[in-house]
Amino acid sequence: MSSGQPIGAPFTLASLSKPIRSTSGHVHAAGVCSISGIKKRKRTEIAVGIDGEGVSIYSLQNPQLVTSYALPPSATLAGAPYSIYRKSSAKTLAHRFTYVSLAGSSPADRPQLVSFHDTTQGEHTETRKTSYTPTGPSHISTLDSLPVAPAGSANDATHDVLATFDNGDVVCLSADLETVRWAANLSTLLRSAEAEGELEHVSLASAKAVTRGLLRSRQDIATLVDPTPGETSDLLDLVQVLCVVRRTSTGARMLTLLQVSPRSADLTTNQNSPLKHLLTWDLPRPTTISKPQAASTHVALHASSGALHMLMDRVLLSYDFSGTVPKLYSELVVPGSNVDAFLRTSQDVLFTTSGSTCRVFDVKYNSLQALLSMGRSLSMSDSTSPSKKRKLAQPESNEPKTSPSSLIAYYPDIGLVVAARDDEIFGMQFGGATPRKRVKTEGTLLIDALGKGIASARKTHTGADDQKWQDRKRKLNKYAATGKIAKFEQAFAADLGIEVESPHLAQKHANEVNGGPLTNGGGPSLPDEDAMVIDKLDEQPAEDELRKWKIPNPVPEHQSQQYRQYALYALSKIFHRAEAGEAQDSSPGSLRVVFFPPNIFQWLLQTGHLTKESIHRSMLDETNGCTQPTTIVDGDIVRALVRYDLDLHILSAVLNHNQFLPVGEVVQAIKLLIQSIDDEPKDNKSTKLLMNGTAPSEPSEDDMDLDVDSELEAASHEIDHALSVLDHGLLTRSHALRPALIRLHTFSGPVISSTLRSMLPRRDLESLIRLLHLELKNGGWSSPLGFVDTESSEDPDDHAVAIIASLLSSTLDAIGAGAWLASIGTLSSSETSEDMLKSLNKDASTALSGFFEAHFIRGLLSEFLRYASTLPASQKPSSKSLELRGQPFAVTAKSGGEQHLPVLPLGAKADMGVEKMKSGKGGKKEVRSKREMGMLISKRVPKYSVERIVV
Incomplete structure (x- = not known):
């Protein structure tokens, strides 16, 4: 067992x-x-x-x-x-x-x-x-x-x-x-x-x-x-x-x-x-x-x-x-x-x-x-x-036994x-x-x-090391509880032996960015008014500044395993399991980000510890193996990062990193990115119920006032979010969605189809089809998702076309042929499923026509290309060189006379001529005699030859 x-x-x-x-x-x-x-x-x-x-x-x-x-x-x-x-x-x-x-x-x-x-x-x-x-x-x-x-x-x-x-x-x-x-x-x-x-x-x-x-x-x-x-x-x-x-x-x-x-x-x-x-x-x-x-x-x-x-x-x-x-x-x-x-x-x-x-x-x-x-x-x-039902009724209690x-x-x-x-x-x-x-x-x-050990309590040098680690944890817990990220990272880097940038160099890098330093280590430049606020924050003491770590790339394997204890501790501080009634935007038991030190997060990415297994182990260590933490499934990490950073800068950094992500995390990232850029209005109208001849009671004026206030607050939040997306969100989503699609293509087709079918609803699958269809018509990665205007245009990438076509096929398989016949979950009124199928059919027909035309042209040009490839190596002198030597050469027809079109020779073989030099005894070069050259020329004449004499 x-x-x-x-x-x-x-x-x-x-x-x-x-x-x-x-x-x-x-x-x-x-x-x-x-x-x-x-x-x-x-x-x-x-x-x-x-x-x-x-x-x-x-x-x-x-x-x-x-x-x-x-x-x-x-x-x-x-x-x-x-x-x-x-x-x-x-x-x-x-x-x-x-x-x-x-x-x-x-x-x-x-x-x-x-x-x-x-x-x-x-x-x-x-x-x-x-x-x-x-x-x-x-x-x-x-x-x-x-x-x-x-x-x-x-x-x-x-x-x-x-x-x-x-x-x-x-x-x-x-x-x-x-x-x-x-x-x-x-x-x-x-x-x-x-x-x-x-x-x-x-x-x-x-x-x-x-x-x-x-x-x-x-x-x-x-x-x-x-x-x-x-x-x-x-x-x-x-x-x-x-x-x-x-x-x-x-x-x-x-x-x-x-x-x-x-x-x-x-x-x-x-x-x-x-x-x-x-x-x-x-x-x-x-x-x-x-x-x-x-x-x-x-x-x-x-x-x-x-x-x-x-x-x-x-x-x-x-x-x-x-x-x-x-x-x-x-x-x-x-x-x-x-x-x-x-x-x-x-x-x-x-x-x-x-x-x-x-x-x-x-x-x-x-x-x-x-x-x-x-x-x-x-x-x-x-x-x-069933046996319980036959017993006498007993008062129920919500408390577990x-x-x-x-x-x-x-x-x-x-x-x-x-x-x-x-x-x-x-x-x-x-x-x-x-x-x-x-x-x-x-x-x-x-x-x-491996990864499941329990600390020993023996009073040896291991116990002394454990006591030292407990002292360090108390110090780090103090910084984390008060929100001092800079001091937390500074103490963490000192234990890991990682160098940090000097305050002067960090200030220089911050000033090089127009508008101040980047948010959370990434993102667009800040407006001038926000830059003024950051300039004031720069006047803080040097020890409170957030400095950049000099993390080696890649991190040595022995070093990542040596500091695994620190990685688990950092994961336990970053991620937290939401309790019932703790947060309105997360369900009980879901994963949440409650503390985010950017340099430590990047170090976790570099060392490969940002996995669901490591997070589960960190939560188990925090409870000392006494309680069962919530099972973490693929997609929970991406969902927690997006819930913490709505601007998707952290998600973009994770997707553009070289750390392996399971297919569930990649599909979850694509799902959230599609939902963030989807401009289709969502139908939130509730189903109207019949009241058996009686109308529902009208809301009171106080309720109407509360509804108006909540609606205004929600509308204001939506406007702020829309302005943020219009400022720099589209470019960020473009840079995040593209590597996500490339990562998804690395998995097999059946795995992609089954995962998309299980994690994405019908609406998101259709949005992904529209997005991939648009990219396919543009030639593949030719512009950032087709909705961001850029001054410099990129050339189409053949590999991108193959990736997009493969993902489009897998997404169509995820919906299935029978699902297209269903009337539920269709697109908006502006584009129905029938219109999408007609558009895909039209583009597929156009692509097949282009394929057959390219195949036909390739058949015509293959002989010319093969003949042209042998011409540079031909030893036969040209007509111009023969004219200069005073030797006979072929004369082309003048304009106005009989037009002679170039014709490939029989067999499409170039006349290579005969070399005048040959290798003699001892490797010494010797000149061929005219008799020997004539014999070589006669041997090259095919068995059946046709000569055309022009008078």
């Missing part, structure tokens, strides 16, 4: 009833196992126990209730139920054993272990209930099963039940709980003072899994489990190893492996020692935990890979036991709130829940692979769940994570479905963790 998979939205698998004791009642759930022979596997079912109600078994592949068992109202579950399904063949009966550990309802009551045994034959199911009462007051902490091989009179495999108590007692019971096979105590068995600690984790694993993982490098211990090298794998599946994690009073932890002696089916009890000590490891102590004696809240051991994961004081500890000695290879400090639970989904990948947030961590590279805020998604799924979620199991075959929250069992898709026999990978790849 790839570690970079997203987390799917939660969906309800089963709705549960609330416990009878709503204040102290709990829901306990666990996965179901199946035994085939002596091999134990996961089953796509879960067992859910509710205090005071009962135990239910649910199927996951086809969510439904399989079976249920009732419990008395006073029953309190001590832990999750354990259910096992056993069926050897199609002819044998199907058995299901479900074990429930009950705690005493009062101090006088003793704990109890209850078994529900279902025997199914066809459609008939018979249930038998038995129980076992421990002798001591201790409670059962874990339940598991021991496979028993068939032997003697027993034809089918069976199993025993292994129960571990919180005081260290271990009891092996028969499947029906009526017979005690053996009992042991871990403290007595190990005979160690440190054994008197607290048990934190107890689990069973087959000897095959232990020898492949935990004992991979300890062949001396593995030989005790499998003394015969040629032993079959069935014995290794039958032998079980008890893995125990203990914590002493001093805070030290150790992992102990105990071999459980297998029992034959024809023996009631086992006379041998039930448990045999194999090995004990002392776990290395972590350095990031201030209280080493703190109890771990969750422990997961994967025996086949030799990995132990432990959650302790908001730190995920990962141990590797595949070597000779255990190694603590990861101490991941989980950011944000405490982790409620975690599941191991693959090697080094942990799925965690924290409140209403699910996160996936790669502990090998300390990276955050996926994040999902499931509070809203789960509430939405609850509202649409904050109860912790408990992870139940992960099924890699179907890529499903199952969890419980309140009275809901829900699932989340994570990772694709993988075959059961898949190739095992050696952990995750480093490329999957």
Whole structure:
């Protein structure tokens, strides 16, 4: 499974009833196992126990209730139920054993272990209930099963039940709980003072899994489990190893492996020692935990890979036991709130829940692979769940649920994570479905963790660097909060090691521009009155002036990666996610530009960090991985830049830069540019509704006054914007739209058509067709978009014609042939779709006629051109040179006589003549004899020749 998979939205698998004791009642759930022979596997079912109600078994592949068992109202579950399904063949009966550990309802009551045994034959199911009462007051902490091989009179495999108590007692019971096979105590068995600690984790694993993982490098211990090298794998599946994690009073932890002696089916009890000590490891102590004696809240051991994961004081500890000695290879400090639970989904990948947030961590590279805020998604799924509708109506609340979620199991075959929250069992898709026999990978790849790392909290030189960075951030945050862009950029440039222009040179460059410096680093010259205001601003102290950076072009790759932390910080300051009610011109969750340092923005362009992935990562770092930022899609960056700069100077600079932009950003830029230059009036008239014979009430005079004021204000804003566009906006839009169209042409035709169809409405597509059509008639880029008058005219560009023709074809494909027949979304009344099609058809016919004429003329001139290309290399003397030598030459007819038109010679081959010199011995040049020259001339005469004699 790839570690970079997203987390799917939660969906309800089963709705549960609330416990009878709503204040102290709990829901306990666990996965179901199946035994085939002596091999134990996961089953796509879960067992859910509710205090005071009962135990239910649910199927996951086809969510439904399989079976249920009732419990008395006073029953309190001590832990999750354990259910096992056993069926050897199609002819044998199907058995299901479900074990429930009950705690005493009062101090006088003793704990109890209850078994529900279902025997199914066809459609008939018979249930038998038995129980076992421990002798001591201790409670059962874990339940598991021991496979028993068939032997003697027993034809089918069976199993025993292994129960571990919180005081260290271990009891092996028969499947029906009526017979005690053996009992042991871990403290007595190990005979160690440190054994008197607290048990934190107890689990069973087959000897095959232990020898492949935990004992991979300890062949001396593995030989005790499998003394015969040629032993079959069935014995290794039958032998079980008890893995125990203990914590002493001093805070030290150790992992102990105990071999459980297998029992034959024809023996009631086992006379041998039930448990045999194999090995004990002392776990290395972590350095990031201030209280080493703190109890771990969750422990997961994967025996086949030799990995132990432990959650302790908001730190995920990962141990590797595949070597000779255990190694603590990861101490991941989980950011944000405490982790409620975690599941191991693959090697080094942990799925965690924290409140209403699910996160996936790669502990090998300390990276955050996926994040999902499931509070809203789960509430939405609850509202649409059919089972919810059958419940009693409850008061709705807009606040999301904050109860912790408990992870139940992960099924890699179907890529499903199952969890419980309140009275809901829900699932989340994570990772694709993988075959059961898949190739095992050696952990995750480093490329999957790039850009997703989480800062370490170890007290080393890395911590000192982190503290230094935090101090710098506080200084930069102060400048950004007060709006001091010049000081912010000056401090930023000092950290990056970038030189800035001197104040004298900056003032000189500002004075060279007529009317003052350019706005935001680009744009037209300012009017005289604005220049006077800037002259006053120039009188500020030199340290407050905005100076230009001397950014190398291109920026070295190692430097851009070295200062990636600064780039993410700058992106988090520039871009902001709009909240509900924060801004009227932006929807909640959209991207906005709230702080714009021009030099830093140009540096981000140069280094290639202006991408949606980097912006998403910067927002994730700002929240420290605790909340899910809004997903940024292609087009959000361009939309945010245009919303911030309506004059489109920033957008023009981005489009004219050499940084790669995805097709969605380019199409979004074209859409906004077309809408800004579109002079067609928009129909904002609302649909008139019939009032059933009654007219709507007339607005009051106060409302009319408010409407007039708002209309005047809107009209004034439109006039100011129109004047700004007429002053210099058309030229800016021309310089921005042209590179946008060139960038769009770099993508394939199907990608262009599909993106235009999905992002541009019909009106904008037709406007783009008109624009491209106009450019095609003008010869391609001959004038700035055809609506800006320039004194100097450019020659048509052949490449531009090809680009325009290709984009015009893709835009027509985006609308589609069937859409032209629809009457909705047509052009204005001045030009209908029929007129546009006729115009395009006429120009296409003209272009084809010109193409055929050019092809015909090319056929006529090709022979002349080929003949003319050989004439400069001809060695034949001209008529004038022969006349000067006194030799015969051809005489042309005089005017008034017979007109002789020039005719190409046969074969259109020029008479090259014969060279007088030849190469002799030793490369020496020699003169040809007249006889030799005559022979060469005679050889050049074709087989059939025609001579014309003029008298």
